[in-house]
Amino acid sequence: MATHIVIAGGGTAGSIIANLLARGLHEEINKGEVIVKVIDKEEKHMYQPALLYVVFDRFRENEMFREMRDLLNPSVIFIHDEIEEFDFDGNTVRTKSGKKVNYDYLVIATGSKPRPDLVDGLEENGDIFYTLEGAKKLRDKLRKFDGGKVLVSVAAPHKCPVAPLEIIFMLDEYFRQKGIRDKIDLSYTYPIGRVHALEPVANWAVPEFEKRGINYETLFNMEKVEQGVVHSMEGFEKEFDLLIAIPPHKGSESLINSGIQDGWVPTDRHLLKAEGYDNVYVCGDTTNLPISKAGSTAHFEADVVAENLIAEIKEGHPARDYDGKVMCFIETGFSSATYVWFNYTTPPDPVPPSKMIHWLKLGYNRVYWLTARGIL
Amino acid sequence: MSENNVVIVDARGSFCPGPLMELISKIKSVPVGTEIHVLSTDKGSAKDIPAWIKKVGHEYLGTEEKEGYWVVKVRKTK
Known part of the structure; x- marks a missing residue:
């Protein structure tokens, strides 16, 4: 047998x-x-x-x-x-x-699967980029977006823990390249008491947020979304014209x-x-x-x-x-990136962002198929 | 994982997403009144978790130090 x-x-x-x-x-x-x-x-x-x-x-x-x-x-x-x-x-x-x-x-x-349906009002009033349909819809909205409040709000649990930071930094650069950054109020909320789960990454990200004029709020867990406003489990509110949500996931x-x-x-x-x-x-x-x-x-x-x-x-x-063991690239815009690796006993220690790491990430985007084939 | 009606969140060795995020993920899926024990090797969580519990309005039941880790106890109240 x-x-x-x-x-x-x-x-x-x-x-x-x-x-x-x-x-x-x-x-x-x-x-x-x-x-x-x-x-x-x-x-x-x-x-x-x-x-x-x-x-x-x-x-x-x-x-x-x-x-x-x-x-x-x-x-x-x-x-x-x-x-x-x-x-x-x-x-x-x-x-x-x-x-x-x-x-x-x-x-x-x-x-795992993103489940925007688990947050009241999110499907009707927010955008997500964790599905192809959602990413394309958001792309089309961004092409036309010419000013207002853009909010990235993160729920737990979710896959790809670095994606929320990557998208906020890329949004900052995207609006700068379009010449409309001064017309955008860019904000970010995160569920725990710092801007990222990894403390060294959070410590690195906060000065970046301040340098780029990105507002942030911590201990904010999306509970309900209405047109133009997110309510948190902690009893606070954030207004938006465009909500990019990282929804909770389930298996x-x-x-x-x-x-x-x-x-x-x-x-x-x-x-x-x-x-x-x-x-x-x-x-x-x-x-x-x-x-x-x-x-x-x-x-x-x-x-x-x-x-x-x-x-x-x-x-x-x-x-x-x-x-x-986990290893993640972190894009810090369209021309630089950093990475972290850690395991059950070794904490992460991100290196300063560089063009070289960004190029490595862009290269990996193309050679991923070798990983899926069990070669790389 | 549960023991005598207590839900255990074993977040030992968790750097990302970390013990508080594990608790936030779990607390949404358990009924009101459930007692949750978060096991953490990260000392910071012994401070972060009670701060979040207070902000949201759940009940903090205390923190116990074991050999090499902490047990932070919470009851979901709403």
Whole structure:
């Protein structure tokens, strides 16, 4: 009997794991001893960090997608279907089309989803750039925007923790380049008591805000949005002409349907296995781990999950622990960037922004497809 | 994770998004009256979390120092 490995989700984590398994277990796969399947409702894989650039007309839609089938190693079976429910005790995944896919090992890599519907009035009165549709709508509004109050308001939890800072700095530069910065009141709100979750990043960002004339308010959690005004959980209000919101996120509906609260799967922080299930790994945004929901997190976790699955199948036990590693580029405008890296025990220490790091980020935007293929 | 009707938010080793952000994310999804314990290796959270609780109007139940981490206790009141 073959060992079936089912990967739920073909995003960054899912595609890296599938491709690493295809190489690491190629002998077993060729002999029919191991079968690797990826299930995803999308036929195309999106490079999500490009959404930030779409807002400013710096990335075209066709550049940010690849066919899922082309991205996956030919020995991986791709099932184009939507997962409706997981039966963790029955080792089965049920799909929308009625398929029951059995597994010996499961990898949950179903990601996270922005949920503007969770903030009263946000969908009607605000813009988001965490979806392609939202980014394009915002791009079109910005093209016509000629002055007024622009507010970036951040909710929790959300993926890509540096994106709110990146967009505020890019907006500042965008309006300067258009020659209308003096007609724009640019403001930013953040849920905790500083302007970014990472203290060294917040310490670096505040003088930048002051230098660029960006207003900021902390301990502000969006609760309700009405036309032209955001109300916070803390009892304060902010007015706007254009609200760019980073909405709260949740995990996949298929997990919520399976009894997992908010779709965040309780996960062992080192082995990346679902608590209580020795044959289920969890990777990327959908873990409940207290670390950044970011592509790099998914990437570093995926390396560990793939290596452990290969070791389990070849030798009967996992090979190594995940150390909490995260690395994020931070664009500080259109011509400079910095980066942070940290893990469970090492705090981040951002370097001064430079053109070189910005160029590296622009280069990575193009070579990301090697990461998804499990090469870089 | 929950133990005796207390919801545990284990934010040890969290630099980003950090313990307070983990609490804010969790508190929205639990019923009023729930007691939440935030486990944090970051000493600053022992100050930041009570400050936010006070601002929003939830109940701060105290902070306990354990070996190498702090437990900040909160009850959701609204």
